[in-house]
Amino acid sequence: MxxxxxxxxxxxxxxxxxxxxxxxxxxxxxxxxxxxxxxxxxxxxRKKSDVLPRQxxxxxxxxxxxxxxxxxxxxxxxxxxxxxxxxxxHLSKNPDVLIRVDAFKWNWQFEYLEDHGKKTVYAADKSTALSTVGSDNEIPVLVVPVHQSVQIIEHSEDVVHSFWVPEFLFKRDVIPYGPDHTSEDNRFQFEAVTEGSYVGRCAELCGTYHSQMNFEVRVVSADTYQKYLVALNKAGEDNPARQSEALQAAGMAPYATTTHPFNTDRTARAPSSAQNPTGD
Ligand SMILES: [Cu+2]
Missing domain, CATH: 1.10.287 (Helix Hairpins)
Structure with a gap:
């Protein structure tokens, strides 16, 4: 029920x-x-006679x-x-996966910081975390493994945004703390239990293109997740198509399927693509 x-x-x-x-x-x-x-x-x-009952x-x-x-x-x-x-x-000391979410006007970047305690870095440049970023014509996709604890560190580059995945029944504000951090970036943790693609949105009015600041979360098997990290590494740091190439190499749809660039209609389920930026 x-x-x-x-x-x-x-x-x-x-x-x-x-x-x-x-x-x-x-x-x-x-x-x-x-x-x-x-x-x-x-x-x-109920009234049985005209005699006044005991008060x-x-x-x-x-x-x-x-x-x-x-x-x-x-x-x-x-x-x-x-x-x-x-x-x-609740935040675990040692989550299975640690990901940094960078919000900025008006898109998202996902940095896969740690996987089971090990740093994920581009092989060619051992200091940069594996990451992808959305653009005007490509929806950013966050890939997470199913049945594993995923901890998110939220970071804002400019104004207040909010990370919201309706199917998680959860959102958390992304607060910019500025250069002299007076506080810590927000963190939260979840464990997805159902594989699938879920739309994510910015839930804090953050400017002109706030309504188009969408992303997609892909909950996949641990195996597919590992393949994705390997493929991201192979696609390279400076490759503008690294997200779609890596998604495809890991056996997933290369572009977001739950939302389009510049189309906030949640019922639109056709796949988005770089060739179809207006979604029509
Ligand atoms: Cu925003």
Whole structure:
């Protein structure tokens, strides 16, 4: 039973769904009790004659019970919410995959920093992380392995953006902290459980082309993910087509399939391509 809760594709989204379902069960239980008491009173104490019934007031035990009972209901809801929230915000010391997301007006760059504790760097230049960046006519694609903990470090080059994947049921603001970091870049972590392609969007109004600041998340098998990293390395650092070449080499569609460049219509499912920048 999900009672209108959208289906997510991460472990975290499923935890939220469970909280929602049980909150619904609790609400229905309270509802059943209240409806039951109302109908019981209506029937038990309906008017039977013109004699004025015995008048009662100030029942202290009942008043104490109905003052304290809601406190326990609220405490229970609060506790479960706090537990799920902590799990959703949980960061492991050693996530399986560490990726830096750079947001800028108006696109995204994905840097694959670490894979199981090992730095992923271009073989030719051992200091640069494997990365891809979106452009006016190519949607940036973030590839992550299924059933692995993926930690994201968010970094903004200019203004506030927000990393949002509707199917993750999650978004997190990307805050620019400037050169003298007064705080740390936002981090979050997820574990995807369903392979597939999911559209991602910027969810914080960030300027003229905010609505076109889309990306795509590909959740793939661990094997395909490894192939993708190898292919990225092979495609080279200065190759403008490295993303599409690497996606294809790893056996995936070379361009985003959930969104088009310059087309924010979420129902448009035809593949985007560099040759078709307007998406029509
Ligand atoms: Cu933005």
């Amino acid at each position: 999900r009672w209108g809760w959208p289906s997510g594709v991460t472990k975290q989204a499923e935890e939220m769904r469970v909280l929602w379902t049980w909150a619904g069960v609790a609400a229905l239980a309270v509802g059943a009790l209240v409806w039951g008491l109302i109908f019981w009173c209506c029937i038990r104490y 009662t007031k100030y029942n202290l035990p009942i008043e104490i019970v109905y003052s304290i009972a809601p406190f326990f209901v609220i405490a229970g809801l609060f506790y479960r919410t706090a537990v799920v929230e902590n799990n959703v915000n």
